[in-house]
Amino acid sequence: MEMSISSMLGTNSSLLNDKQQSTLTVLGCGTLGIAILSGIFSSLSETSHIPSPAAPDSGAVSPTSDAPSPSTPSKFIACVRRPESAKRIKQSLEEYSQNLQILQNENVKGTHAADVVILGCKPQMVKDVLAGDEMRAALKNKLLISICAGVPVSQIQDILYGASTSPNQCRIVRVMPNTAAVVRQSMTVIATSNPPLPAELGSLVTWIFTRIGRVVHLPPATMDASTALCGSGPAFIALMLQSLADGAVAMGLPRAEAQVMAAQAMRGTADMVLRGEHPAMVSEKVSTPGGCTIGGLLVLEEGRVRGTIARSVREATVVASQLGKGVKGVNGPRFAMSDDRD
Numbered sequence: 016m017e018m019s020i021s022s023m024l025g026t027n028s029s030l031l032n033d034k035q036q037s038t039l040t041v042l043g044c045g046t047l048g049i050a051i052l053s054g055i056f057s058s059l060s061e062t063s064h065i066p067s068p069a070a071p072d073s074g075a076v077s078p079t080s081d082a083p084s085p086s087t088p089s090k091f092i093a094c095v096r097r098p099e100s101a102k103r104i105k106q107s108l109e110e111y112s113q114n115l116q117i118l119q120n121e122n123v124k125g126t127h128a129a130d131v132v133i134l135g136c137k138p139q140m141v142k143d144v145l146a147g148d149e150m151r152a153a154l155k156n157k158l159l160i161s162i163c164a165g166v167p168v169s170q171i172q173d174i175l176y177g178a179s180t181s182p183n184q185c186r187i188v189r190v191m192p193n194t195a196a197v198v199r200q201s202m203t204v205i206a207t208s209n210p211p212l213p214a215e216l217g218s219l220v221t222w223i224f225t226r227i228g229r230v231v232h233l234p235p236a237t238m239d240a241s242t243a244l245c246g247s248g249p250a251f252i253a254l255m256l257q258s259l260a261d262g263a264v265a266m267g268l269p270r271a272e273a274q275v276m277a278a279q280a281m282r283g284t285a286d287m288v289l290r291g292e293h294p295a296m297v298s299e300k301v302s303t304p305g306g307c308t309i310g311g312l313l314v315l316e317e318g319r320v321r322g323t324i325a326r327s328v329r330e331a332t333v334v335a336s337q338l339g340k341g342v343k344g345v346n347g348p349r350f351a352m353s354d355d356r357d
Contacts, residue, residue, distance in 0.1 A: 039092070040126055087219065094119075095118075188205065201228030204245055207235065239332050260273040
């Protein structure tokens with residue numbers, strides 16, 4: 016017997032009680048929203064043995080089934096503001112258009128039709144998207160998954176309900192994927208809920224995000240640091256990759272080949288670590304006495320590269336904590352993050 020999302024949330028009424036299929040709506044369907052939908056569509060197509068675009072294998076830290084459950088969405092709605100965004104979604108997901116509806120400036124309509132809602136708008140737009148009696152009613156008894164950087168669950172609850180409590184409130188889960196979702200290699204952090212989500216509902220959230228890469232579950236208090244590491248991390252890593260390629264170009268290698276070589280070196284190293292190798296041991300194994308590697312490592316250490324990179328994650332964590340609060344000038348100078356050097 017199929018269990019509705021409403022019954023999983025401990026309530027008695029839901030759209031699922033009157034229909035056989037569940038619907039997922041993405042509010043603010045930008046790059047990440049498109050990537051999530053693409054991953055889900057590809058996974059469902061593979062399960063159904065329907066040809067789909069090739070993509071790298073994805074994995075999860077916690078084991079999860081690739082088989083859709085009765086609560087797995089089979090209908091999808093993408094909500095956007097601008098016609099350019101609607102056109103982009105249509106072009107990106109054209110082969111799955113039979114199961115996808117695109118709505119422009121109709122967030123309430125898209126939410127009413129949904130059983131699960133992903134909030135993917137910019138952090139500063141959360142209040143504009145969620146505020147109002149109509150949206151609150153549309154979210155009744157539903158699951159709201161926020162992928163907005165820097166916006167805690169408590170802030171979303173305050174926007175929707177203020178100090179009031181109701182048995183018909185939606186359940187909110189905070190999730191942080193990253194831009195590598197576009198190649199189904201995201202590192203996604205799912206904040207644990209209090210009280211915990213029902214098992215099948217938790218499995219559904221995990222299933223959605225393992226369609227685009229790996230997943231870990233961490234306490235809500237770690238989400239700003241997770242945003243800095245996973246959300247901002249690809250930009251930091253890309254800068255390091257570019258630096259490696261620049262050094263090789265300076266020594267005579269062609270730019271295109273140097274970039275591919277640097278990227279593959281990073282990819283191979285990352286795969287070694289994901290297979291259990293400690294980063295320090297990777298360095299140790301490559302650093303032969305009197306060799307070129309140890310010489311290069313010493314230059315990095317003398318340049319305080321390790322500390323500088325670590326500080327970039329600390330800085331991004333501080334900024335992430337301010338984003339959802341609407342603080343202006345979050346990247347201005349702060350004495351707390353000033354240079355520690357003499």
